[in-house]
Amino acid sequence: MDDPAFAVETDLTTQSILLAAANHDIRALRDLLRNSSANVQDDETGFTPLHAAIAACEPDEQNDSAPGQVNGHTNGDTTNGETTSEVSEERKQELEAAASTVRFLFQQGAIWNDLDSNGETPGCIAHRLGLKELYELCVDAGVRAELLLSRLDQYQPLGGADSEDDEEEEEEVEEATDAAGAAQTNTGAGDESTENTNYLSSNLTFDRNRILDGSANGVMMEWETTLMRRSAELLLPKTGLRVLNVGHGMGIIDGIFQEKSPSSHHIIEAHPDVLQRMKGQGWYEKPNVTIHEGRWQDVVQGLVEKNELFDAIYFDTFAEDYKALREFFTEYVIGLLDPAGVDGGSGRFGFFNGMGADRQVCYEVYNKIVEMDLFEAGFDTEWETVPVPDLDSEREWDGVRRKYWVLDKYKLPTCVFID
Ligand SMILES: C[S@@+](CC[C@H](N)C(=O)[O-])C[C@H]1O[C@@H](n2cnc3c(N)ncnc32)[C@H](O)[C@@H]1O
Structure with a gap:
C-alpha cells in the first residue's frame, strides 16, 4: 500500500x-x-x-x-x-x-x-x-x-x-x-448538540433573542416566531381547546397557545435551565397549564396510560435526530391526539420542520421521507410555504456555531388522521 x-x-x-x-x-x-x-x-x-x-x-x-x-x-x-x-x-x-x-x-x-x-x-x-x-x-x-x-x-x-x-x-x-x-451531512465533531443527553447536561445561555447551548449552537432563535405563530394558528383555530407542546425553548409557541385560552395546556420540557426559567416566568402558576419535567421519552407513555387526549400536539425538541421525531409520531401521537378533535374533524399534529435545512436538496429529501413516514403512521399532511428572511444579512448567525437554516422557504406541516 x-x-x-x-x-x-x-x-x-x-x-x-x-x-x-x-x-x-x-x-x-x-x-x-x-x-x-x-x-x-x-x-x-x-x-x-x-x-x-x-x-x-x-x-x-x-x-x-x-x-x-x-x-x-x-x-x-x-x-x-x-x-x-x-x-x-x-x-x-x-x-x-x-x-x-x-x-x-x-x-x-x-x-x-x-x-x-x-x-x-x-x-x-x-x-x-x-x-x-x-x-x-x-x-x-x-x-x-x-x-x-x-x-x-x-x-x-x-x-x-x-x-x-x-x-x-x-x-x-x-x-x-x-x-x-456514508456521507450523511456532518453535524460537527465535538459538538454537544449531536447527543440529546449531552445537550441536556450542558449550560444554556439565554439572550434577548435566542438560547445557545454550551457549544454555542442555536437551541431556539427569535426569527422563528413567524413560523411558531403560523403553526399555532393552524393547530388551534379557536379558543378553549386542549394542547400538548413538547419542547418549551423560549416559550414562543407556548405564549401564542396561551393567547388562545386553552382549556388544557400541557408542556413537556427536559432541560433544567429552561425549567428554571419557566419557574421565574410564572409558567407553573398559569391557569390550565401542566408542566411535565423530563424527556418526552419518559413522559408520554404516562399520558397515554392516563387517557389524556389533545386537540393539538406540537413537537419541537433539540439535539434529537429524525428517528426521534418518527418514533414520537408513529408510537405516541396516535394515542394522544383526539380523532374527533376540532369541530368533529381530527385533532392536529405539527412539528418544527428543520431536518436537512442547511441544504435545499437535503431539505427536500427529508420532506419527502417525513411525508411518507407520516402517511405510513396514519396521517395526511398539508404543507404551507412560509417565506424566511435572509438571516445572514440580518446577522442572526453572529456568535452561533452552526447555521441550522439557510433556505428562503419553510415548509410548514399540519397533519391529521387519514379519514
Ligand atoms: C427548539 S426549542 C423549542 C422552541 C419552542 N418551540 C419555542 O417556541 O420557543 C427545543 C426545546 O426542547 C427541549 N428538549 C430537548 N430535548 C428534549 C427531550 N428529549 N424531551 C423534552 N424536551 C426536550 C429543549 O431543552 C428546548 O427547550
Whole structure:
C-alpha cells in the first residue's frame, strides 16, 4: 500500500473516472468502474463522478448561457432549468447525456450526498446551476438511500449470532449502509448538540433573542416566531381547546397557545435551565397549564396510560435526530391526539420542520421521507410555504456555531388522521 507507484495508479484511475463522468461517457465509465468505485473523490476539489457529471453542465458564459437563468435560478417554463424555447438542440443533448450519466452512476452505487471541498453535494451544484432534472434525480436518489437506511436501521438478523449465513447477511447490510449513507451531512465533531443527553447536561445561555447551548449552537432563535405563530394558528383555530407542546425553548409557541385560552395546556420540557426559567416566568402558576419535567421519552407513555387526549400536539425538541421525531409520531401521537378533535374533524399534529435545512436538496429529501413516514403512521399532511428572511444579512448567525437554516422557504406541516 505504501508503494508510490500504487498511489499514482490510483490517482490516474480517479482522474480517468472523473473525466469520463464529466464527458458523460457511460461506456468508458462502465469499463473503469469494473475495478473501481463510483465514489472516488478528487483530492483537491473533493469532486466525485456525480459532481463532475453535473458541474460539466455549467453553461459556458460566452456561448450558451441560458436566457431566463439568473445565478442558477430560472424563470418561466423550463426544461432542465432552462427556458424551453431557447434551449439549443446541442444543449438538450448535453443535458440528456448528463441525466443518463447521473442515473448510471446511481445504479453503480454513487452516494447522493458526498460533499466536495466547497461543501456542496452533487444536488447542491444542480440546484445552483438551475439544472432541474439533474436536481430531481439527486433528490430521488436521496429519498431511496435514506429510506433504505431507515429500513436497515430496523433490521434484526434472525437466528443465532454466529451462523455463517447471518455473518454474511450482516456484512451485506453493512455494505448497503455504507453506500446509502456514508456521507450523511456532518453535524460537527465535538459538538454537544449531536447527543440529546449531552445537550441536556450542558449550560444554556439565554439572550434577548435566542438560547445557545454550551457549544454555542442555536437551541431556539427569535426569527422563528413567524413560523411558531403560523403553526399555532393552524393547530388551534379557536379558543378553549386542549394542547400538548413538547419542547418549551423560549416559550414562543407556548405564549401564542396561551393567547388562545386553552382549556388544557400541557408542556413537556427536559432541560433544567429552561425549567428554571419557566419557574421565574410564572409558567407553573398559569391557569390550565401542566408542566411535565423530563424527556418526552419518559413522559408520554404516562399520558397515554392516563387517557389524556389533545386537540393539538406540537413537537419541537433539540439535539434529537429524525428517528426521534418518527418514533414520537408513529408510537405516541396516535394515542394522544383526539380523532374527533376540532369541530368533529381530527385533532392536529405539527412539528418544527428543520431536518436537512442547511441544504435545499437535503431539505427536500427529508420532506419527502417525513411525508411518507407520516402517511405510513396514519396521517395526511398539508404543507404551507412560509417565506424566511435572509438571516445572514440580518446577522442572526453572529456568535452561533452552526447555521441550522439557510433556505428562503419553510415548509410548514399540519397533519391529521387519514379519514
Ligand atoms: C427548539 S426549542 C423549542 C422552541 C419552542 N418551540 C419555542 O417556541 O420557543 C427545543 C426545546 O426542547 C427541549 N428538549 C430537548 N430535548 C428534549 C427531550 N428529549 N424531551 C423534552 N424536551 C426536550 C429543549 O431543552 C428546548 O427547550
